Amino acid sequence: EAEVAQSPRYKITEKSQAVAFWCDPISGHATLYWYRQILGQGPELLVQFQDESVVDDSQLPKDRFSAERLKGVDSTLKIQPAELGDSAMYLCASSFGPGQGRSNTQYFGPGTRLTVL
Amino acid sequence: AQSVTQLGSHVSVSEGALVLLRCNYSSSVPPYLFWYVQYPNQGLQLLLKYTTGATLVKGINGFEAEFKKSETSFHLTKPSAHMSDAAEYFCAVSVGSGGSNYKLTFGKGTLLTVNP
Numbered sequence: 001e002a003e004v005a006q007s008p009r010y011k012i013t014e015k016s017q018a019v020a021f022w023c024d025p026i027s028g029h030a031t032l033y034w035y036r037q038i039l040g041q042g043p044e045l046l047v048q049f050q051d052e053s054v055v056d057d058s059q060l061p062k063d064r065f066s067a068e069r070l071k072g073v074d075s076t077l078k079i080q081p082a083e084l085g086d087s088a089m090y091l092c093a094s095s096f097g098p099g100q101g102r103s104n105t106q107y108f109g110p111g112t113r114l115t116v117l
Numbered sequence: 118a119q120s121v122t123q124l125g126s127h128v129s130v131s132e133g134a135l136v137l138l139r140c141n142y143s144s145s146v147p148p149y150l151f152w153y154v155q156y157p158n159q160g161l162q163l164l165l166k167y168t169t170g171a172t173l174v175k176g177i178n179g180f181e182a183e184f185k186k187s188e189t190s191f192h193l194t195k196p197s198a199h200m201s202d203a204a205e206y207f208c209a210v211s212v213g214s215g216g217s218n219y220k221l222t223f224g225k226g227t228l229l230t231v232n233p
Contacts, residue, residue: 040226042121091161095219111158
């Protein structure tokens, strides 16, 4: 069964350092999502891509976070500089997009657990 | 804007007992509703979803949920709890059609503990 891949699974960094997370969605899924999940909370959407275009980044802290999906397949989320409050699980999900005529169910990867010291 | 409220951040049941996890939603348009399960340090796995049609939805691992529009609820149930059901459960709502983006809004989660 196809799965969403993410790496690394765990990342420990010091504040003010740069970190990057990678996501490879399920093949054929046009829509890719990055969520942040703080311990004890539900996931919150950071950014959503339709192919290579951003369709929603309203909750992305753009002064330090950036995301790209250059070829409309895999994606990278970057934080620079990292702050203590960025410690969280970063989840990637993918789905068929509007216009693909398929279910919009989102499938999640295993996540990257970030700890900022 | 849509929102989800999960009543009870922690539910504890005995093995073999009924599991009931509560979810209420708010949406100005007909919603799509989902339940996901998350095991420690893992991603979210889809349990079941409601889009349209039959209001009683059956999912994996013996779980089911009923969409009640009049009560704006989508409670998750399982007749008999198993130790392997211990995990965190998230209810989510999505609205959208045509070219919109089907953004998921999650509740805060309910941690299910199963006692032997």
